[in-house]
Amino acid sequence: MPSSMIRIEGLTKHYGPTQAVKGLSFEVPRGQVVGFLGPNGAGKSTTMRILAGSLNPTGGKAFVGDIDVVADPVGARKLIGYLPESNPLYDEMMVVDYLRFVADVRDVPKDLRAQRIKNAVERCGLSGVISKDINQLSRGYRQRVGLAAAILHEPDLLILDEPTAGLDPNQIVEIRNLIKELGKEKTVILSTHILSEVQTTCSRVLIINEGRLVADDTPERLTAASTEGGAKVHVVVGHRHGQALDATAIRNAFAAMAGVSGVESVEGDGPNTLGFELRHGADDVRRVLFETVVKHDLVLLELRRTQVSLEDTFRKLTDTRRAA
Amino acid sequence: MNGALAVARREFRSFFISPIAYIVLGGFLLLSGWLYFSTLFLAGQASLRQFFGVAPVLFVVLVPAITMRAVAEERKSGTLELLLTFPMDDWQITLGKFLASLGMVSVALACTLPYAFTVSALTGPGPSFDWGPVFAGYFGLLLLASAFIGLGLWGSALSKNQIVGFIFGLVLCFAFYFVDKFAPLLPDALAQVAEFLSVDYHFENISRGVIDTRDLIFYLSLTVIGLLMTARQIQSTRL
Numbered sequence: 001m002p003s004s005m006i007r008i009e010g011l012t013k014h015y016g017p018t019q020a021v022k023g024l025s026f027e028v029p030r031g032q033v034v035g036f037l038g039p040n041g042a043g044k045s046t047t048m049r050i051l052a053g054s055l056n057p058t059g060g061k062a063f064v065g066d067i068d069v070v071a072d073p074v075g076a077r078k079l080i081g082y083l084p085e086s087n088p089l090y091d092e093m094m095v096v097d098y099l100r101f102v103a104d105v106r107d108v109p110k111d112l113r114a115q116r117i118k119n120a121v122e123r124c125g126l127s128g129v130i131s132k133d134i135n136q137l138s139r140g141y142r143q144r145v146g147l148a149a150a151i152l153h154e155p156d157l158l159i160l161d162e163p164t165a166g167l168d169p170n171q172i173v174e175i176r177n178l179i180k181e182l183g184k185e186k187t188v189i190l191s192t193h194i195l196s197e198v199q200t201t202c203s204r205v206l207i208i209n210e211g212r213l214v215a216d217d218t219p220e221r222l223t224a225a226s227t228e229g230g231a232k233v234h235v236v237v238g239h240r241h242g243q244a245l246d247a248t249a250i251r252n253a254f255a256a257m258a259g260v261s262g263v264e265s266v267e268g269d270g271p272n273t274l275g276f277e278l279r280h281g282a283d284d285v286r287r288v289l290f291e292t293v294v295k296h297d298l299v300l301l302e303l304r305r306t307q308v309s310l311e312d313t314f315r316k317l318t319d320t321r322r323a324a
Numbered sequence: 325m326n327g328a329l330a331v332a333r334r335e336f337r338s339f340f341i342s343p344i345a346y347i348v349l350g351g352f353l354l355l356s357g358w359l360y361f362s363t364l365f366l367a368g369q370a371s372l373r374q375f376f377g378v379a380p381v382l383f384v385v386l387v388p389a390i391t392m393r394a395v396a397e398e399r400k401s402g403t404l405e406l407l408l409t410f411p412m413d414d415w416q417i418t419l420g421k422f423l424a425s426l427g428m429v430s431v432a433l434a435c436t437l438p439y440a441f442t443v444s445a446l447t448g449p450g451p452s453f454d455w456g457p458v459f460a461g462y463f464g465l466l467l468l469a470s471a472f473i474g475l476g477l478w479g480s481a482l483s484k485n486q487i488v489g490f491i492f493g494l495v496l497c498f499a500f501y502f503v504d505k506f507a508p509l510l511p512d513a514l515a516q517v518a519e520f521l522s523v524d525y526h527f528e529n530i531s532r533g534v535i536d537t538r539d540l541i542f543y544l545s546l547t548v549i550g551l552l553m554t555a556r557q558i559q560s561t562r563l
Binding site: 049052053054055056074075077078080082084086088089090091092093097101102104105106107 | 327406408
């Protein structure tokens with residue numbers, strides 16, 4: 001059993017003069033669910049297409065389960081289930097006919113065919129629509145048909161290119177649960193724009209920007225890294241007797257509190273109120289904050305801890321304009 | 325090979341889902357029937373010779389109409405990417421498309437078999453209807469169709485627009501049909517080359533009942549060249 005499911009070494013891809021992927025390297029062990037993040041045009045789809053076998057790399061190596069995708073493309077493709085970005089399907093076919101076609105093309109043995117199709121249909125919740133034409137299906141169901149076709153031959157590796165794009169919130173949750181379910185037994189690499197999706201479904205995040213890997217870690221550690229191990233507290237205060245407030249004095253009082261590393265003034269929520277955002281380290285500052293508020297004859301109108309999300313990390317890592 | 329057959333089966337079925345197939349088939353049968361029977365009684369000969377005379381030129385239009393969507397439509401709808409990620413070589417995709425198109429031409433030809441039965445029934449009491457040239461003719465038409473399918477698929481693979489695919493295919497097929505039509509005006513050496521390149525010239529040999537390896541080799545090579553160009557064009561999608 002090979003140790004890694006995907007191994008990419010110095011992968012490059014040029015489309016004419018444009019370089020979509022510039023020397024990408026990473027490895028994915030078996031059983032991991034990996035989120036592939038990056039702004040549009042970062043080279044996510046290109047990398048996934050190279051792995052799935054519909055594109056040839058310009059340079060570098062890509063292995064799927066220790067099979068070189070260039071040297072033995074057919075062998076590598078057998079291990080993969082792939083859901084392309086726009087989920088193209090043969091619209092005029094019935095769902096069951098389409099799945100039969102995929103089973104035939106994938107060379108699923110005749111005696112296993114019916115069972116495999118049944119399994120895929122059940123897992124993806126397609127039982128009610130198998131004899132409908134694909135072009136009559138809603139977007140959510142189309143996506144499930146694409147997924148069913150991708151898992152039909154029971155591949156070791158699932159490559160899902162934006163599996164939840166264009167779905168409504170309910171459908172997104174359904175597809176996400178399905179992916180989580182599949183991730184229990186397969187290696188999954190999925191690309192997405194929705195960062196919360198990565199936080200809920202993936203155990204590892206790869207962020208690429210302009211064809212290069214810029215981050216590779218667990219979602220938790222990536223979010224922690226961008227705040228240096230701390231968090232923020234959002235607070236709104238007013239005067240006890242509704243009088244006007246001295247913004248500078250209060251600000252200084254907050255800044256002087258133990259554990260607070262920075263204070264920023266933000267909008268309050270009405271006349272004679274002030275809002276602040278306090279950055280702090282690992283210690284909880286809410287208790288001290290409350291005491292400070294009381295000491296200064298203030299009332300606490302709002303106190304909220306804001307979790308720094310993956311979104312911030314993502315923006316920080318991929319905002320090239322700011323970096324330049 | 326299984327991959328090619330699966331592609332062929334899917335493609336063949338999908339012909340009959342779209343109305344284009346029925347329009348194309350109907351048009352072909354209408355034209356061939358009319359052109360054939362309108363001269364049959366004037367000639368007063370119980371043979372399919374007039375049918376085999378017009379069939380090649382009808383095929384110049386029929387075959388590209390059948391092949392036009394084969395690759396172009398897959399390219400347009402994005403399903404080509406799916407095909408490219410299935411565990412099969414590009415020639416299997418091409419072969420699958422070829423077999424489906426050949427199946428479709430066979431359906432069109434099967435629909436013309438009643439011509440033969442009608443004429444054999446009309447044959448006078450004395451002489452019996454000669455089936456030899458009929459078999460040879462149909463065999464020749466299948467060979468000619470194979471060559472045209474190769475060219476038509478190539479045309480279809482060049483663009484993601486069916487109509488462009490049809491026109492490319494039509495131009496290619498027409499070129500190989502038309503190339504010897506001015507042969508008598510050309511110097512001998514050139515005329516021979518023109519005749520050798522003409523699908524019609526080789527078809528006339530076969531429909532006379534003479535099955536010569538030179539004609540077979542011509543059709544097979546033209547088919548293979550067309551399919552290789554198609555596979556190459558599909559492969560270039562990967563670059």
